Amino acid sequence: MSKSSLLQQKIEAFDKAIKYEVNLVLGALKSFRQKFPFAENLASIEWLDPDRLFKVNPDQVGEFFGFLEKNLNLQGTSPQNSSNAYRNARLQIKDLKNLLRISVDDRKSLAQKIDAPWERIGGFGQDKVVAKKIIYCFNYEKGTVLPVFGNQHLRHFVNRTVGTAALKPKYLSLGQEYEHYTSELLNLKNSFLVAKGWDTLYFARFLYAEFPPPDSEPQTISERRGGMVVTEEQLDLQGFMKLLGELQKQGILSGEEFRENRDLWVRQPDEREALMQRLKKLAL
Numbered sequence: 001m002s003k004s005s006l007l008q009q010k011i012e013a014f015d016k017a018i019k020y021e022v023n024l025v026l027g028a029l030k031s032f033r034q035k036f037p038f039a040e041n042l043a044s045i046e047w048l049d050p051d052r053l054f055k056v057n058p059d060q061v062g063e064f065f066g067f068l069e070k071n072l073n074l075q076g077t078s079p080q081n082s083s084n085a086y087r088n089a090r091l092q093i094k095d096l097k098n099l100l101r102i103s104v105d106d107r108k109s110l111a112q113k114i115d116a117p118w119e120r121i122g123g124f125g126q127d128k129v130v131a132k133k134i135i136y137c138f139n140y141e142k143g144t145v146l147p148v149f150g151n152q153h154l155r156h157f158v159n160r161t162v163g164t165a166a167l168k169p170k171y172l173s174l175g176q177e178y179e180h181y182t183s184e185l186l187n188l189k190n191s192f193l194v195a196k197g198w199d200t201l202y203f204a205r206f207l208y209a210e211f212p213p214p215d216s217e218p219q220t221i222s223e224r225r226g227g228m229v230v231t232e233e234q235l236d237l238q239g240f241m242k243l244l245g246e247l248q249k250q251g252i253l254s255g256e257e258f259r260e261n262r263d264l265w266v267r268q269p270d271e272r273e274a275l276m277q278r279l280k281k282l283a284l
Contacts, residue, residue: 003161003163006251007161007188007192008192010206010210010255011192011194011195011206012194014206014209014210015209018202018205018209019202021205022199022201022202022205025071025201026199026201028067028071029067029071029137029140032067032137033137033138035063036048036052036064038100038103038104038138039104039138039139042101042104045097045100045101046097048064048093048096048097048100050090050093052064053065053086053089053090053093053096054083054086054087054089054090056087056090059083059087061083061086062086062090065082065086065089065130067137068130068133068134068137069082072133072136072137072147072149082123082130084122084123085121085122085123085124085130086123088121088122088123088124089121089124092120092121095117095120095121096121099116099117099118099121099131099134100134100138102116103116103131103134103135103138103139104138104139109179110135110139110144110145110175110178110179110182111173111175111176111178111179112175113135113139113175114128114131114132114135114174114175114178114179115173115174115175115176116131118130118131127149127150127151127152127174128174129149129150132149132178133147133149136149140200140201143186143199143200144182144186145182145200146182146185146186146200146203146204147200147201147204148182148185148204148207148208151174151177151178151181152213153213154178154181154182154185155177155181156211156213156214157181157185157207157211157213158181158184158185160211160249161185161188161207161211162184162185162188185203185207186200189203209255209259210255211248211255212255212258212259212262214238214241214242214244214245236272237265240265240272240275240276241262243276243279243280243283244258244261244262244279246283247279247282247283250283252282252283253282261275261279
């Protein structure tokens with residue numbers, strides 16, 4: 001069966017019940033946009049209250065960033081603690097306001113919006129995940145931005161669905177790479193009659209459900225506390241996730257079976273060796 005035919009089957013069989021969850025998020029997003037009407041009224045950016053970003057005495061995430069944390073973590077991993085970044089945004093609110101103006105500027109491309117100097121605010125650099133979430137929130141209705149906030153995840157989805165032959169040469173900026181992979185996936189989405197009518201949030205849920213990236217497993221306590229220290233358990237988990245990925249790539253495991261085996265690994269540590277052996281036999 002061709003990759004296109006297999007994808008068509010997955011699209012037609014995808015769990016429609018998830019649309020209810022997606023609609024709840026979209027409803028919350030519409031309310032968010034009413035509270036922060038930056039795209040409709042550029043001058044309202046000037047009125048942004050610092051407490052709506054991050055409150056002090058006591059420290060508390062404001063409703064602006066609170067919405068991003070609560071509603072836009074699709075990959076099933078625990079959200080990173082970004083309190084310092086949000087505190088910095090409050091302290092550097094002038095820089096943030098300038099970046100918000102770029103985010104809602106229709107004259108700017110997706111790449112230009114991401115490549116804007118978000119790194120001026122401490123904690124907003126690296127893969128610019130928070131910046132991508134902001135850009136999505138103020139451009140989602142155009143259908144040109146996917147709520148997939150890591151370039152590595154976008155690349156993974158393109159490799160699994162479009163194929164590596166569709167990739168352009170490297171040496172692109174972070175924003176150019178993000179825009180390219182986003183365009184590839186949206187072109188793919190719109191090439192299928194059923195998926196063409198999907199909201200981009202629903203399509204992102206489909207991608208994560210059917211082609212889960214290897215690094216989308218739930219974090220362990222040691223991972224959250226240990227920083228960059230790699231434990232033996234983490235190495236075992238990396239090998240296990242690599243095996244699952246290979247089996248799914250070969251068509252031996254479905255997306256649902258991938259998730260079931262991943263959950264078994266987390267819930268039943270005493271059975272991990274037996275589970276690994278069973279899966280290895282499938283690969284023979």
